[in-house]
Amino acid sequence: MKAVVIGPGRIGCGFAGQLLRASGHEVSFLARNPALVDHLNRLQRYRVCLVGGVERREIVVDGVRAVSTADAESAVRELAAADLIVTAVGAGNLPRIAPLIAAGLQRRGTPVNTVAFENLSNAGPYLRQLVADHLPAGSALAGHGFSGSVVSRAVTERLGDPAGTEPLVFVGDPASTFAVSGPELHRPLPEIEGMIVTDDLAAWMKRKLYVFSAGHATCAYLGYLKGYHYIHTAIRDPEIRAVVLAAMREGQRGVAALYGPEFAGDESGLRLILARFENAALHDSITRVGRDPARKLAPEDRLVGAAQLAQRAGVRPARLGLAAAAFCFDPDDPSAARLQSDIETAGLGPALRQVSGLDPRRGLGRLVKNCWARLARGWQRDNVLLSLDRLLWAWTPRQRGAARSAPGSVPYRERSSNGGFALRLERSHRARGRLA
Amino acid sequence: MLMLEKSRRRAPSIMPEVMRLLAKWGVKVDAIYPEARLTDLAKLRIEHDLYFLKSGSDLAWSIAGALHAAGAKVIDPYPVAALMRDKIIATRILQEAGIPTPESYVNSRPEQLVPLLDQGALLVKPHLGSNGRGVRVVWDVDELDDLPSGQGPVFAQRYHKPDGLDRKIYCIGGQLFGVERVWPAQTYAEKLGTPFTIPPELRDIALRCGRAFGVDLYGVDVIVSDGRPYVVDVNSFPGFKGVPDAALRVADYIYATARRVLEGGPARLTEAACA
Numbered sequence: 001m002k003a004v005v006i007g008p009g010r011i012g013c014g015f016a017g018q019l020l021r022a023s024g025h026e027v028s029f030l031a032r033n034p035a036l037v038d039h040l041n042r043l044q045r046y047r048v049c050l051v052g053g054v055e056r057r058e059i060v061v062d063g064v065r066a067v068s069t070a071d072a073e074s075a076v077r078e079l080a081a082a083d084l085i086v087t088a089v090g091a092g093n094l095p096r097i098a099p100l101i102a103a104g105l106q107r108r109g110t111p112v113n114t115v116a117f118e119n120l121s122n123a124g125p126y127l128r129q130l131v132a133d134h135l136p137a138g139s140a141l142a143g144h145g146f147s148g149s150v151v152s153r154a155v156t157e158r159l160g161d162p163a164g165t166e167p168l169v170f171v172g173d174p175a176s177t178f179a180v181s182g183p184e185l186h187r188p189l190p191e192i193e194g195m196i197v198t199d200d201l202a203a204w205m206k207r208k209l210y211v212f213s214a215g216h217a218t219c220a221y222l223g224y225l226k227g228y229h230y231i232h233t234a235i236r237d238p239e240i241r242a243v244v245l246a247a248m249r250e251g252q253r254g255v256a257a258l259y260g261p262e263f264a265g266d267e268s269g270l271r272l273i274l275a276r277f278e279n280a281a282l283h284d285s286i287t288r289v290g291r292d293p294a295r296k297l298a299p300e301d302r303l304v305g306a307a308q309l310a311q312r313a314g315v316r317p318a319r320l321g322l323a324a325a326a327f328c329f330d331p332d333d334p335s336a337a338r339l340q341s342d343i344e345t346a347g348l349g350p351a352l353r354q355v356s357g358l359d360p361r362r363g364l365g366r367l368v369k370n371c372w373a374r375l376a377r378g379w380q381r382d383n384v385l386l387s388l389d390r391l392l393w394a395w396t397p398r399q400r401g402a403a404r405s406a407p408g409s410v411p412y413r414e415r416s417s418n419g420g421f422a423l424r425l426e427r428s429h430r431a432r433g434r435l436a
Numbered sequence: 437m438l439m440l441e442k443s444r445r446r447a448p449s450i451m452p453e454v455m456r457l458l459a460k461w462g463v464k465v466d467a468i469y470p471e472a473r474l475t476d477l478a479k480l481r482i483e484h485d486l487y488f489l490k491s492g493s494d495l496a497w498s499i500a501g502a503l504h505a506a507g508a509k510v511i512d513p514y515p516v517a518a519l520m521r522d523k524i525i526a527t528r529i530l531q532e533a534g535i536p537t538p539e540s541y542v543n544s545r546p547e548q549l550v551p552l553l554d555q556g557a558l559l560v561k562p563h564l565g566s567n568g569r570g571v572r573v574v575w576d577v578d579e580l581d582d583l584p585s586g587q588g589p590v591f592a593q594r595y596h597k598p599d600g601l602d603r604k605i606y607c608i609g610g611q612l613f614g615v616e617r618v619w620p621a622q623t624y625a626e627k628l629g630t631p632f633t634i635p636p637e638l639r640d641i642a643l644r645c646g647r648a649f650g651v652d653l654y655g656v657d658v659i660v661s662d663g664r665p666y667v668v669d670v671n672s673f674p675g676f677k678g679v680p681d682a683a684l685r686v687a688d689y690i691y692a693t694a695r696r697v698l699e700g701g702p703a704r705l706t707e708a709a710c711a
Contacts, residue, residue: 226681227611232461233688237681280461283695384611386631386680 001190004082006030006097008040008066011117012088014155014170015178018048021061023193025084029066030075030100039162040066046167050174051281057174060167069100079104084113084190087127091120094127101127102134111143111186117178121205121300123148124184145186150179150204156282173279179204203259210251210306211265212273217302218247218323219277220289225326225375227384231289232280239388244277245270247306247319254309254317292335293327299357307364321364324356325371348372448624450676451490453683454690461691470495482508486694486703489517490673492566497521509703511693516649517672523563523591526649526670533648535641538593538666546583549592553577557595559668563588566671571620593668596661603658605634605642606676609689610652612642615678629678638665645670653689 003020005012008029020027031037040046045062067074079085079101089097094116101114114131116123128146135141155172162168176194181201189197198204216231222243223234234240248270256264277284290296297304303324307317327339342351348369349360358365375385455465466484471493480502488511489500497518504514519525527540538559541552552558553576560583562570573595574580583590601616617629634642642656645667655674658665676682697703 227608227685228688229692230688233684233691236457236684280691384613386613386633 001083002026002028002081003084003086003190004028004030004078005086005088006069006100007087007089007093008036009088009090010155010158010170010172011151011153012086013046013061013168014048014158014172015151015153016086016088016117017046017064018059018061018170019176019178019193019195020084020086021063022059023191025190025192027061027064028078029064030069030078031066032069033162034068034070035162037066037068039164039168040064043165043167047169049169049171051171052174052279053275055174056281069097072100072103075100076103076107080107082112084115086115086117088117091118091123094118094120094123095130098127098130099134102131105131105141105144106135106139111145113145113147113185113190115180115185116146116148117151118148119151120148121202121209124181124201143186145184147181147184148201148205150201150208152177152208154276154282154284156284156288171282173276173282175276200259203255203263206305206309207255207259207264209302210255210309211248211270213302214251214306214320214323215244215248215270215273216277216289217296218319218326219244220286221323221326222385222388223286224290225385226388229286230280231277231284231286232282234286235274235277241274243319243322243388245274247317247323248273250310250315250317250320251302251306253315254306254311254313257313258309287333290327291333293333294335294339294355297324297327297339297352297355304356304358304364304368311364317364318367321367322371324368325375450683450686454687457683457687458691461687463691463694468499470499475499477502480506482506485509486511486690486697488512488673488690489514509697511690511703512651512653512672513703516651520649520651520654520670520672521564521566523561523565523669524589527591527593529648530645530667530670533644535644535648536664536666538596538668540591540593542592543590544588546580546590549574549580549590550577552592552594555594558592559595560590560592563591596659596664596666598659598661599663600660601629603632603634603638603660604629604674604678605638605656605658606674606679606682607642607646607652607654607656608676608679608685609692610646611685612639613676613679613682614638617678627677631678631680641665641667653686 003025005016005020005027008017008031012029017027017029029040044064045060046064048059048061050057050059067078069075082104085101085104087094087097105112114127116127120126124147128141132141152175153172154175155170157171158168159171160166160168177196178194179196179198179201182189182197182199219231219234219240222240223231223237226234226237226240228234228237235244252264252270296302299305299308303320307320307324310317310320339351339355342354352358352360352365352368356365358368360366360369455467458465480499482503487500487503487508489496491497497514500510501514501518504510519529524542527537530537541549542563543549546560549558549560553574557573557575560572560574565571572583574583598619602619604615604617606613606615612634614632614634615629616632618626621627621629638658641658645656646652646654649670651672653673655671655676656667657669658667676686679685693703
């Protein structure tokens with residue numbers, strides 16, 4: 001079988017490509033980066049390093065090749081001849097590749113399955129629609145399969161230089177399963193190592209998002225506040241560990257109420273997730289995991305979505321609410337900068353409503369707003385939270401109009417002109433952009 | 437990674453835990469105790485990606501200096517650490533940077549301090565000392581007889597009676613942590629002190645100290661007397677006693693630094709961390 005993987009990135013190479021080759025399939029990558037295309041064609045191989053606990057396994061993925069998407073004719077020819085199409089380009093880039101897929105499908109006489117290895121709910125129908133939008137009216141997409149997938153592996157790094165002569169190395173954890181949506185795929189189904197076919201991919205997506213990803217984001221945001229650089233460091237902080245575990249429990253109880261306790265998993269599953277967070281070999285940085293807070297605070301996403309589901313299950317999402325309030329700003333992250341600007345100009349309430357759809361005056365919105373206000377007390381650019389329980393900061397903010405202030409001085413706050421709660425933002429080229 | 441560590445410790449150190457964490461995270465850590473072995477200087481080579489100097493012994497300092505001269509990457513580089521270790525040089529650098537320090541004097545014989553006692557008590561310190569060892573408050577001329585004579589420079593600072601507890605401010609990669617403690621701390625619990633939230637004035641002073649030396653892993657001792665702060669000591673790579681989760685934070689900092697060094701970056705982010 002011939003598989004075409006669009007996007008030779010961390011998941012494309014470090015997960016999809018590896019499993020496809022292990023299953024005996026021919027693999028070609030479609031890539032935008034000419035250096036990467038050249039590299040893969042020169043070496044025709046790369047390495048996947050799987051690390052977890054004492055386990056360390058290196059796999060050489062060979063017999064691969066690549067085609068540049070700039071060479072549209074060749075790329076379309078690859079897609080037209082494929083028995084399986086895989087995307088791993090990042091959810092935000094799907095609209096860019098949809099025309100290419102549409103052109104490939106138009107040339108085909110037989111239906112084909114496309115599996116989106118993207119961190120996106122409803123990725124299958126979404127990609128189907130994107131592709132349909134680029135087909136002439138009346139073109140049939142009905143026979144083709146489009147499924148999202150839930151990937152278990154975290155691939156955190158690509159090492160090596162595409163211009164060099166050594167194979168690139170993709171570092172990830174050993175998890176090797178992925179779920180796809182059976183009803184959305186064309187028969188016969190592809191045979192791929194680690195593939196789980198489910199009738200309810202949304203349930204798998206929610207479980208991953210509201211338990212694993214919620215815990216991951218909680219660890220990143222609280223770790224950022226406490227000044228850590230890595231997930232594996234932050235998760236060893238007793239306060240953070242306790243909150244991450246509690247947040248995942250809240251998410252898990254919401255999933256259990258919706259899909260049943262057996263599917264949601266138990267405490268042992270949460271302990272396994274904590275062990276994955278402890279995996280230092282992944283070099284998983286706080287800023288990488290915390291990236292794009294606006295997306296991570298979206299109504300259906302890992303924190304707000306999980307908290308709302310927990311609420312519906314009768315669970316007060318105190319820790320998920322705290323994590324949602326603790327979102328970090330990385331000054332190099334455009335999404336974070338936009339969110340920062342929105343809060344600065346409109347105040348937290350309107351920004352929260354816009355990003356999360358939450359009403360800051362009631363329910364979960366009020367919980368998040370109150371947590372945010374508590375965290376903001378004493379917060380200043382680049383300071384560090386000493387104690388999450390006591391909310392003790394490394395230093396106090398400078399008071400406006402006061403040259404000095406005593407330790408433990410009254411926190412700076414002000415009311416915005418529209419009556420909402422507002423906090424002054426300090427900026428600099430290296431500022432974390434948090435609240436002052 | 438190499439650690440130069442003295443073999444005897446006066447109080448429980450965070451370093452064993454720092455090393456345990458780093459090893460767990462896949463870092464190969466070699467602890468080297470120069471006093472415990474014979475070193476052939478001709479065979480002294482850079483064998484590690486990153487070094488840090490955590491010792492008070494003269495031999496360890498000399499070995500660190502030799503490694504520095506050979507081009508080793510060191511978290512707390514030998515030249516700066518050596519400046520900070522010498523209270524005479526360190527105090528002058530602090531003064532030059534406009535950081536408040538007590539009036540400070542140097543001479544070679546204790547009796548030369550006599551005229552200064554007319555204006556009040558003095559704190560006499562070994563100029564290469566650490567951990568408060570050998571520090572004495574001298575109120576009267578007759579107490580000068582108790583000071584060691586002919587054993588190198590005599591370093592004296594005006595004694596300012598603290599308004600309250602002494603404040604230790606620790607910097608780990610630009611993050612500041614405050615600990616209040618009694619002086620002199622006798623027990624381990626007293627050395628741990630109590631974390632406090634650093635007021636802006638002390639924060640600025642501590643950051644300026646880091647900038648003055650170009651370091652981002654250091655400690656500053658501050659006393660406040662009659663409402664005025666005075667920096668009375670600075671240390672490279674201090675013990676961080678009393679800093680919450682100190683071992684975890686220091687290990688995180690060293691790990692991040694090691695990653696940066698492996699990627700071809702600098703051992704310190706002084707400008708970014710302490711600007």
